[in-house]
Amino acid sequence: MMREKCLITGGAGFIGSHLARRLLASGHEVTVMDNLFTGTKANIYDLLENPRFTFILHDVTQPFWGQFDTIFNLACPASPIHYQRHPVETTKTSFMGMLNVLELALKTKARVLHTSTSEIYGDPLCHPQPEAYWGNVNTIGLRSCYDEGKRAAETISADFAREYGVDVRLVRIFNTYGPNMHPHDGRVVSNFIVQALAPTT
Ligand SMILES: NC(=O)c1ccc[n+]([C@@H]2O[C@H](COP(=O)([O-])OP(=O)(O)OC[C@H]3O[C@@H](n4cnc5c(N)ncnc54)[C@H](O)[C@@H]3O)[C@@H](O)[C@H]2O)c1
Numbered sequence: 001m002m003r004e005k006c007l008i009t010g011g012a013g014f015i016g017s018h019l020a021r022r023l024l025a026s027g028h029e030v031t032v033m034d035n036l037f038t039g040t041k042a043n044i045y046d047l048l049e050n051p052r053f054t055f056i057l058h059d060v061t062q063p064f065w066g067q068f069d070t071i072f073n074l075a076c077p078a079s080p081i082h083y084q085r086h087p088v089e090t091t092k093t094s095f096m097g098m099l100n101v102l103e104l105a106l107k108t109k110a111r112v113l114h115t116s117t118s119e120i121y122g123d124p125l126c127h128p129q130p131e132a133y134w135g136n137v138n139t140i141g142l143r144s145c146y147d148e149g150k151r152a153a154e155t156i157s158a159d160f161a162r163e164y165g166v167d168v169r170l171v172r173i174f175n176t177y178g179p180n181m182h183p184h185d186g187r188v189v190s191n192f193i194v195q196a197l198a199p200t201t
Helices: 014-025 080-085 087-108 144-164 188-197
Strands: 005-009 029-034 053-057 070-073 111-117 168-173
Touching: 005 014, 014 029, 070 087, 080 087, 080 144, 087 111, 087 144, 111 144, 144 168
Parallel strands: 005 029, 005 070, 029 053, 070 111, 111 168
Antiparallel strands: none
16 A cells, blocks of 8 residues: 555544544554644644644645645534634635645645535435535525535535546535534534433433
8 A cells, every 4th residue: 555645624623533543544644734723632632643643733724835645625614503603714714725725736736535515405405415416505594604615615626627637526424423523513413412411300
């Protein structure tokens, strides 16, 4: 197996910290870039001493440079509590973060994997949603910063692939839960679990 240099934006968050561990376990070099907006160093504390691991405190909306084989773009407030409190920051992070990642990938020939979301389907009119479904999305609602931000990130990714040949893959993640997720994050599955575990009065 070839050792790859990997960048994970948003790697101090829930999914990113698991991805970092998995890539390190497979022998790769991992750089996590995160501004700790919703993530925490506690999620990656045990990785800091690994010589193949680097942490960079940086906001993905600001341009950055580095030579990587693969860039995993996860940076984005993902819980309704956070993105509805910081809607402008959320749209900015989704779109400008993606743009910065794609521009770096174009210059350095890195491969990109972007974590999109089932929320790009909005309030879907068909169930379950096939990939070819385009969605039913409100452009100006309270959730729009997240939904439309992620849609714009998909659009610019597809255009960078078509226009400049950047190797970019999109994954649309549905509700995911597990260790390193903040219990009061406001996500649906963790809310159910926290409520089920709460003592009855
Ligand atoms: N967990 C899920 O169920 C789910 C579902 C669909 C999509 N996703 C997507 O997967 C990705 C990771 O989600 P998660 O559940 O791990 O969320 P998370 O909030 O735990 O992780 C997001 C990370 O991005 C960082 N971040 C936010 N803004 C940033 C910025 N401007 N610059 C640098 N870092 C920034 C946060 O500090 C955090 O560490 C997100 O893009 C999210 O939209 C997650």
